[in-house]
Amino acid sequence: MLIETIEVTLVQSSLHSITEQMAHALLHSARSLNLSEARDFCTGLYGSRGEIIEQTEFIPLLAYTVPTSIKNIVDFFEEDIRPGDIFIHNDPFTGGNQATDVKIAKPIFHEGRLVAWAAINAHQADVGGCIPGGYNPCATEIWQEALRIPPVKLFDGGVKRKDVWRLIFSNIRYSIVEDDILAMIGGCTIGERELVKQIEKWGYERFSQNLQKLYDQTEKMVREEFLRINNGVYYGESMAYDDGIKGEKAMPIKVKITVQDDQMTFDFTGTAEQTAGYVNAPYPVTLSGVLLTLLMCLEYADIPRNEGMLRPVRVIVPEGCLLNPRFPAATGFGNHLVDQIGEAVMQALFPALPQRVTAGWNHMLCVLLSGHDSRKNSPFAHMLINACKGGGGASFGADGYNHIGFIGGGGGIAAQDPEMFELEAPVHFHKFEYAPDSCGSGQWRGGLGVETQVEFLEDVQCSIFGEGLVPQSCAPGILGGHPGRSNTAKIIYPNGEVYYPKAKEFIPLLPNGTRWHQIAGGGGGYGSPLEREKSRVREDILEGYITLDKAKKDYGWE
Known part of the structure; x- marks a missing residue:
């Protein structure tokens, strides 16, 4: 044997x-x-x-x-x-x-x-x-x-x-x-x-x-993990905003998780119907969102990624809903609904696995730049991934990861090196650093987001896609933890005029000299901030992660 x-x-x-x-x-x-x-x-x-x-x-x-x-x-x-x-x-x-x-x-x-x-x-x-x-x-x-x-x-x-x-x-x-x-x-x-x-x-x-x-x-490993969870039915819900057509549209994502011995069923019945815009996730995205979030919550970190892990899992997604749209729906934004899928699954699993789930992760807001680079006499198209990687949610015993990005990336998507980005695209980075006070306070705080300011050295067009520009879509805290800061974005034109874009918008021309200024929000906190060790609060202040004002307001720092 x-x-x-x-x-x-x-x-x-x-x-x-x-x-x-x-x-x-x-x-x-x-x-x-x-x-x-x-x-x-x-x-x-x-x-x-x-x-x-x-x-x-x-x-x-x-x-x-x-x-x-x-x-x-x-x-x-x-x-x-x-x-x-x-x-x-x-x-x-x-x-x-x-x-x-x-x-x-x-x-x-x-x-x-x-x-x-x-x-x-x-x-x-x-x-x-x-x-x-x-x-x-x-x-x-x-x-x-x-x-x-x-x-x-x-x-x-x-x-x-x-x-x-x-x-x-x-x-x-x-x-x-x-x-x-x-x-x-x-x-x-x-x-x-x-x-x-x-x-x-x-x-x-x-x-x-x-x-x-x-x-x-x-x-067997996965089924043994499931047997450690109490049998029962667990509910979670998150919200997506703005379908690209109606900026004010709110779209609930609902999941019912049934644990029966060594099997788990994820049922998304009750989720919003598919949208008229491009905020729809094909079924494979929903399945992927469930699996990657579930694997984050299991005890064994070394479960092999193969067909065996799928056998005890069933995922039900009604056709025609936001997470399983009918042809010929637009689906370009669908990948990024994994933020909300993961959030709903974590919320549902919290009563069953309180020490394995995380607080909310920052909802991604990204911009795709395209245009012509006169230095090379060639076109370009690049996603400004540096700017969009917000903070991860805190978990029991651990602060959230700083600048980790959306939950679907699992930390794998890396920020481009700014110098490499400047070589490949006609841009200049004026700022790229952690954003103080972006993290959600808690006994274990959320991860920090970043503040980025980039100047365009050519005329560019940009497609903005994401969420988090409304306060209610920031990363939620858990068990008394505070939410992370929401995303912010603004466009500063060469003449000093400032424009605040929508979370989903195409801008056909931003002239040479325009600056993109973005703050990616932080992750949610876990547990009451008043329970955080004073030595860790002090360290956060000294590192510049939080300001003295935030320390006094949230942590009772004196």
Whole structure:
């Protein structure tokens, strides 16, 4: 039995190493800052019908949306899948998540049999549509957002389909996307090569047996975790604001979690109906939001990320609601509803797992800049990720992480190096630092957000997408903890005029010399601030995390 366990562990470690190799290959070969700096992608190995074998989850949100894409590829092509094929997919209505998140999938064969897939899901600089970068806050249908790419072969039996390639990339603005797709293909090729080595090392039958044992062990770990939770029904609710069409619109997200012995069911019945705007999350996004939040709350931090963890979990999302919209709804903002999904799940699980959940995380507010860089005589499109990474929520015994970003990123999405950003885009950073007093006070305080001021050195257009510009959408505290500071944003024109943008807005022209000034809010606090150790309050004051006024007001500092 011990030898079997060791063998399964060796297989699992080898599989994870393969997905890490895929990830680092992409990091060092991709051209866009989104991938090479921000790591806005995931890599993975999957079974013949998309079952999760292993993943490297720089962005957990992206990782759990890949299996549905592969299942749709397999269903569509059926027997027409051969060695050397490469598939591309981004369509939210055939298993994808956000249209800007493009999947590249390569089938893996052994002795003529389809045994697995290597796949990468990565956010692209552009996918066509009305607005560069794919975030169109005015969209009311999918065609206004992006080029829909249902399962399509880019390579057929190792031969590039030049007509298909040209058709797709003729509808995408930036040549850098082609370069990044080629880098993704390279990463998948590494995954294929290394997995075949493992299969040949163990032999197919023995490898498959170990894989099934790995699934079974993972399932057992998850079920044991669930057995520690009291049986019952738990309720949580969060709120999203502004669907892109109606700025005042409030959209509740409701979840009922039923724990029955070693199984958990997440039912989102009662959630708001799908919106007329682009604030809709395809089902894979909702499933991903549930899984990544649930895994944060479990005791075992080392649960393998494979198909076994899904077996005890059921997710019910009524069709036609905000979290499972009907075709042809716009869905460009859907990824970022994971903030609210995670918040609702955490709230529901608090009575059952009070020492495992976190307080609320800052709701992301981001801006996508595009235009022409005269220094290079070339177009550009970049997300200002530096500015949007707010604070994480505090948990029992620990302060929230500073500048961690939205919960769907799981801390994996990285802020671009400001100097690299200045090299790649015509901007100049005047300020990029922690924002004092942005964290929610508590026995354990929330993480800090950041204050950023960037000057545009060319005329630019920008798409603003996010939340948190209204006080009620700041990160909530828990068990007496205070909420984090809400986001703020303003545009300072060269003549000194100040404009306060909406949370979802497209601005077609910001002239050279305009400044973008943003404060990303902090995470919520956990427990009463009056219970915080005085030495930690003192440290926060000395570090400049909180002001003396906040220390006196919230912590009773004297």
